[in-house]
Each structure stands twice: as C-alpha cells, then as structure tokens.
Amino acid sequence: MPEFNRLTLLSSDIQLEFVEREQTPRELMRLSIHLHLAGLSLSDTVQILERFGVDRARSTVHNWVQKAELQPEDGKSPDHVAVDETVIQLTDDRYWLFAAVDPATNEFLHVRLFPTRNTGLTGIFLDELSEKHDVDDAVFLVDSADWLKAALHRRGYEFRYERHGQRNSVERVFKEVKRRTYQFGNCFRNADPETVETWLQSLAYYWNRLI
Known part of the structure; x- marks a missing residue:
C-alpha cells in the first residue's frame, strides 16, 4: 500500500472549507480530487469511491475540484x-x-x-x-x-x-x-471559461506537488 499512502499524503493539504453537509468522508474527497488531477477520468474516480462504499456522481467529484479552488502557492522569489x-x-x-x-x-x-x-x-x-x-x-x-x-x-x-x-x-x-x-x-x-481556468489552475497545483 505504499503508493496509496503516498497519494493520501500528497492530497492531505487540500483544504475543504467549502464543505458544509457533504456526507463523504473528507479524506475520500481529498483523495478523489487528487486522483482526478493525477489523470483518472471522473468515471474512474467514481469507481474508486465505490470500492470504499461511497456512491457519488461524476458531477459531484467535478464540483469538489472546482470548489477546492486550488492554486500554485504564492511567495516564490525565482531568479x-x-x-x-x-x-x-x-x-x-x-x-x-x-x-x-x-x-x-x-x-x-x-x-x-x-x-x-x-x-x-x-x-x-x-x-x-x-x-x-x-x-x-x-x-x-x-x-x-x-x-x-x-x-x-x-x-x-x-x-x-x-x-x-x-x-x-x-x-x-x-x-x-x-x-x-x-x-x-x-x-x-x-464548459465555460471560468470552469476550465479553475481546472487548469488545479492541475498546476497538482503538478507542483508532484515534482
């Protein structure tokens, strides 16, 4: 399970302030966001959730990614x-x-x-x-x-x-x-431009976490 543990660690800093009455365990929400940004389709990500006994629609995972509003970190001083x-x-x-x-x-x-x-x-x-x-x-x-x-x-x-x-x-x-x-x-x-931009910014966040 080392690879699963690594994915869980990489997704651990995804903040979920937008969550109010979501019934899905937060760790599974974080993992779903990470897996989708890592390359899994929404359908495949939903299938992973099903293995944990959680039934969610593809649109739900999509909304999690959008609402997380992930961005590359600020405060760098590049040469x-x-x-x-x-x-x-x-x-x-x-x-x-x-x-x-x-x-x-x-x-x-x-x-x-x-x-x-x-x-x-x-x-x-x-x-x-x-x-x-x-x-x-x-x-x-x-x-x-x-x-x-x-x-x-x-x-x-x-x-x-x-x-x-x-x-x-x-x-x-x-x-x-x-x-x-x-x-x-x-x-x-x-897809509207704002939605696509949010997804691309989330992908940039994931890229930075992976390298």
Whole structure:
C-alpha cells in the first residue's frame, strides 16, 4: 500500500472549507480530487469511491475540484521566469493559457486563461504574477512574441529572448497540460471559461506537488 499512502499524503493539504453537509468522508474527497488531477477520468474516480462504499456522481467529484479552488502557492522569489502561452480549445472557441514557470524547479508560478493574446492581457497576467511572487529582480525568458516583450518593457522587467535552454521548462509543463487536455480531445466541450481556468489552475497545483 505504499503508493496509496503516498497519494493520501500528497492530497492531505487540500483544504475543504467549502464543505458544509457533504456526507463523504473528507479524506475520500481529498483523495478523489487528487486522483482526478493525477489523470483518472471522473468515471474512474467514481469507481474508486465505490470500492470504499461511497456512491457519488461524476458531477459531484467535478464540483469538489472546482470548489477546492486550488492554486500554485504564492511567495516564490525565482531568479528566472519562463513565460509562454498555448491554445486551449473550448468547444468551438480558442482560448489562450498563459503560464509562468520557474525553470529552476519546473514549478508553475501563475496560470490564467484569456480569450485572446495581446499586450493588455499580457500586462494583466504579469501584474497578477508580481502580486503573488517577488519577480522584480528576475530575468524573464521569452520567445519572439511582441506583445509579451512590450508588456515586460512597459513594466521595467529584464527579459531575454531564449528559444531553448531554460525556456524548455515551460515547454515541458505545457506538454503535460496538452497530454491531459487531449484526454478531452483537447477540447472542453460545453464548459465555460471560468470552469476550465479553475481546472487548469488545479492541475498546476497538482503538478507542483508532484515534482
């Protein structure tokens, strides 16, 4: 049972302040959230609960993940920050997942979902990042995106174009995001952007806990 114990330990810090009259034992709720973020479908997660004698709908587990509001931890002071964005498909609409990653640890620092990519939205993302972490002295590693370089320049951040090298960290974490979203056909059908963003932020939290 070492692997089960490890999963239980990893999920132990998931807070459940949203719980009021839920009859499911909290440890099973935490484990269900962790297993789903680890890669199990909602159906498979429900089947795990059934082994413990708990009968819950897939929508119930989905709601637990949403209400837990998991996020990457604040308060980091990275020397470098790799920033990039990638397309996430919501039914027929394209959205952009913005992510900042610490290349020294491969941890997500901040994650947001936007309907497009431009200098203004990039600036919002950077401002939120700076509220969460001490990045004033960090060197930002960027690709050739003009909107990203413009937003960084306006805020006085030091940045460096880097095609590979330390920027590979953000490519690695995006590869994991793509792997997980491909389980949905890389398309969140009939899901609103806020719900998808919460799920992606929860996935970032899980990634940081795992590495």
